[in-house]
Amino acid sequence: MSFLDLDERLLELAAKAELVYSPIVDIKEYPDDVDVVLVEGAVGNSEHRHLLEEIRRKTRILVAFGDCAVTGNVPSLRNPIPREEVLRAVYGDGDAPGLEEGDVPKLLPQALPLHAVVTVDRFLPGCPPPADRIWKFIQGLLAGKRPELVGADLRFG
Amino acid sequence: MREIKVPVTRIEGHGLITIDLDRGGKVARARFHVTEGRGFERFCQGRTVWEMPGITARICGICPVSHLLCSAKAGDAILAVRPPRPANKLRRLMNLGQYVQSHALSFFHLSSPDLLLGWDSDPKARNVFGLAQATPQLALDGIRLRAYGQEIIAALGEKKVHPAWAVPGGVHSPLAAEARDRLAAKFPEAMRIAQDALSLYENQMSGWADEVAAFGDFPSLFMSLVGADGTWEHHEGRIRFVDAERRIVADGLDPARYPEYIGEAVEGWSYLKFPYFQDAGYPDGLYRVGPLARLNCCDRIGSPLADAALARFRATADGKAVTSSFHYHYARLIEIVAALERIAAYLDDPETLSARVRAEAGVNELEGVGVHEAPRGTLFHHYWVDEGGVLTRANLIVSTGHNNLAMNRTVTQIAHRYLDGQKIREGLLNRLEGGIRAYDPCLSCSVHAVGQMPLKVVLRGPGGEVLDERARDA
Numbered sequence: 309m310s311f312l313d314l315d316e317r318l319l320e321l322a323a324k325a326e327l328v329y330s331p332i333v334d335i336k337e338y339p340d341d342v343d344v345v346l347v348e349g350a351v352g353n354s355e356h357r358h359l360l361e362e363i364r365r366k367t368r369i370l371v372a373f374g375d376c377a378v379t380g381n382v383p384s385l386r387n388p389i390p391r392e393e394v395l396r397a398v399y400g401d402g403d404a405p406g407l408e409e410g411d412v413p414k415l416l417p418q419a420l421p422l423h424a425v426v427t428v429d430r431f432l433p434g435c436p437p438p439a440d441r442i443w444k445f446i447q448g449l450l451a452g453k454r455p456e457l458v459g460a461d462l463r464f465g
Numbered sequence: 466m467r468e469i470k471v472p473v474t475r476i477e478g479h480g481l482i483t484i485d486l487d488r489g490g491k492v493a494r495a496r497f498h499v500t501e502g503r504g505f506e507r508f509c510q511g512r513t514v515w516e517m518p519g520i521t522a523r524i525c526g527i528c529p530v531s532h533l534l535c536s537a538k539a540g541d542a543i544l545a546v547r548p549p550r551p552a553n554k555l556r557r558l559m560n561l562g563q564y565v566q567s568h569a570l571s572f573f574h575l576s577s578p579d580l581l582l583g584w585d586s587d588p589k590a591r592n593v594f595g596l597a598q599a600t601p602q603l604a605l606d607g608i609r610l611r612a613y614g615q616e617i618i619a620a621l622g623e624k625k626v627h628p629a630w631a632v633p634g635g636v637h638s639p640l641a642a643e644a645r646d647r648l649a650a651k652f653p654e655a656m657r658i659a660q661d662a663l664s665l666y667e668n669q670m671s672g673w674a675d676e677v678a679a680f681g682d683f684p685s686l687f688m689s690l691v692g693a694d695g696t697w698e699h700h701e702g703r704i705r706f707v708d709a710e711r712r713i714v715a716d717g718l719d720p721a722r723y724p725e726y727i728g729e730a731v732e733g734w735s736y737l738k739f740p741y742f743q744d745a746g747y748p749d750g751l752y753r754v755g756p757l758a759r760l761n762c763c764d765r766i767g768s769p770l771a772d773a774a775l776a777r778f779r780a781t782a783d784g785k786a787v788t789s790s791f792h793y794h795y796a797r798l799i800e801i802v803a804a805l806e807r808i809a810a811y812l813d814d815p816e817t818l819s820a821r822v823r824a825e826a827g828v829n830e831l832e833g834v835g836v837h838e839a840p841r842g843t844l845f846h847h848y849w850v851d852e853g854g855v856l857t858r859a860n861l862i863v864s865t866g867h868n869n870l871a872m873n874r875t876v877t878q879i880a881h882r883y884l885d886g887q888k889i890r891e892g893l894l895n896r897l898e899g900g901i902r903a904y905d906p907c908l909s910c911s912v913h914a915v916g917q918m919p920l921k922v923v924l925r926g927p928g929g930e931v932l933d934e935r936a937r938d939a
Contacts, residue, residue: 319605398506402731412735
C-alpha cells in the first residue's frame with residue numbers, strides 16, 4: 309500500500325515500466341523473463357513458497373520489499389510456537405484450516421524471510437518502506453544502477 | 466460433484482473460489498476460500514496491552530489505522546479510562562481520513578476499471594493504469610483523493626502506513642496548527658473529487674442493472690454501530706441489526722457483549738471464520754457489515770450533502786434496505802462525502818489542537834473489548850490480560866469476516882447467473898471476482914495475514930475431479 313503512496317509518481321512509473329503482475333492488475337500467471345520484482349511479506353505457507361520459487365526462476369532482480377520480507381517481522385512472532393498450537397488457538401479443536409494441504413495451503417512451521425527460501429538480490433527495509441524511499445530505490449533500478457540506500461533509508465520499522 | 470476454481474485479483478489478500486457442479490452440470494455450490502492465515506490471536510499472547518496497537522496495526526497495510534484505534538479502545542477498557550475529549554476527536558479524525566483513503570482505493574484503483582472500462586474489457590488493460598490511459602483525469606482524481614486521506618493520517622501519526630500514534634488512554638500527540646491549515650487548504654479539491662465520483666456513479670448506475678441483480682442481491686440482516694440517536698457512527702455507539710425491510714431486529718446492543726449475539730463458526734476449507742447472528746443460528750444468521758450495512762442501519766448521516774445522497778440511495782429501494790452487494794460501491798462513495806463533511810467540522814474545531822490527549826492509568830480491568838467501524842465494517846478486539854497487562858488470550862473479529870457468509874452466497878449467485886458449460890470464461894471470471902471485490906474484502910485483515918496475491922477459480926465435477934482452473938492467462 310505504501311507503494312500506492314507514490315501517488316502521481318505511479319503514472320510516471322507506468323510510462324517507464326510495464327507492470328506485469330501485481331495485486332492491482334488482472335494477470336494471474338507470473339510471466340517469464342521479468343526484470344524486477346518487489347516481493348512483500350514473509351513466507352508463511354506452502355503456496356507462498358511455491359510462488360516465491362517460481363518468481364525466482366523467472367526473474368532477474370528479486371527485491372525483498374519491506375520488513376516482513378527482509379526479516380520475517382511480525383508474522384515470525386509465531387515461530388517459537390508449534391504450528392498446530394497456533395492453529396488450534398485460533399480455530400479450536402474441530403476441522404481447522406492449514407493443518408494439511410487442502411483447499412487452502414498448509415501453514416509452514418515458521419514464517420520465513422525471503423532469503424531463507426531463495427536468493428534475494430536487493431533488500432528494501434521499512435514497515436512499510438516510505439514512498440520516498442521506494443521512489444529513490446526504483447529510480448536507481450530504472451537507471452540500471454544498484455540503488456544505494458544509506459542512513460535513515462536503512463531503518464527498519 | 467465437479468468443481469471450477471477461480472483466482473481473484475484486485476482485492477487485498479489471497480483467496481480462491483471453487484464451483485462444484487452436480488451431475489446435470491448445474492451449479493451445486495460455490496465457495497470462497499481465504500487461503501492466508503497467520504495466527505495473530507496466538508502469538509499476541511505474552512505481549513503487553515501497550516504493544517498491541519503497534520502489533521495489530523501490522524495485520525494490514527490498507528487499514529492499519531482501524532486496528533490501531535480498535536486496539537487502543539480495548540486498551541482504554543483495560544485501563545478503565547475514557548480518553549480526553551480532544552483525543553477522541555483526533556482518533557475520529559484519523560479514522561475519517563482512513564475512510565477517505567481506503568474507499569478511494571477501493572473505488573478508483575481497484576473497482577472503477579470494471580465499472581468504467583467494462584466487465585468484458587481487455588484484462589491486460591483493466592487496471593488503474595489502463596484507466597489512466599482511457600480517462601486520465603479520473604485516474605489522477607482517484608490518486609489525489611486517496612492521497613488526501615493518507616495526508617490526514619500522516620498529519621496525525623507522522624506516517625502514512627502503520628503510524629504508532631493511538632495508545633490505550635488516548636493518543637500520542639495533538640494536531641499541529643500548520644498541519645491543520647495545510648489539510649484545510651487541500652480540502653476543497655478532495656470534496657470536489659468525491660462529489661464528482663458520486664455523480665458519475667449515479668449517472669451510470671442504470672447501465673449496470675444486470676450486475677446489480679446478480680452480485681449478491683438477496684435479503685439479509687445488516688449490522689453496524691449507530692450513534693445514541695441512530696445517526697451514522699464509526700467509532701462509538703451501540704450495535705444495531707436491521708433486516709431487508711430495514712426493520713430494526715436488535716438495537717442498543719453493548720459491543721463489549723458481542724459473544725451473546727455473534728457466533729463464530731470454523732470451516733476447514735477457509736482460514737477465514739464465519740460469524741453469524743446467534744438468534745438465527747448458523748448459517749442462517751448471515752448478516753452483512755460495512756458501508757452498505759452502515760447506510761442501511763442508520764437513521765440519518767447527520768450532514769447535509771451525505772444526507773441528500775442517502776435519500777437518493779434509499780429511494781432506489783423504496784425506503785427499504787438496499788440489498789444488492791453491488792451497491793457497496795455506491796455506499797462507499799456516499800461515505801467518502803460523509804467523512805469529508807465531518808473532517809471539515811473537525812478542522813474547524815479548535816479542540817483538535819488541544820494538548821489534552823491522553824489519560825494515564827495502569828491495569829484496572831483484566832478483560833477489555835474495543836469496537837470500531839473500519840472502512841470495511843465492524844471490528845472487534847477482545848483481550849484478556851494479567852495484572853501486569855500481559856495478554857493471556859485475544860480474540861479478533863475483523864470486518865471482512867462478518868461478510869464471509871455473504872461473500873459465499875454472492876459467488877454462488879454469480880455462478881448460477883453467468884456459468885455457461887464447464888469452462889470458466891473471462892466474463893464469468895471477472896464477474897466472480899467483481900462480486901467479491903464489491904465487498905472490498907481485506908483478506909490480509911480478515912485472516913490477519915500478510916501478502917497480496919491473486920485469487921484462483923477451480924471448477925470441479927461430480928466426482929471432485931478438476932474440470933477447469935483459472936489462473937487467467939496473459
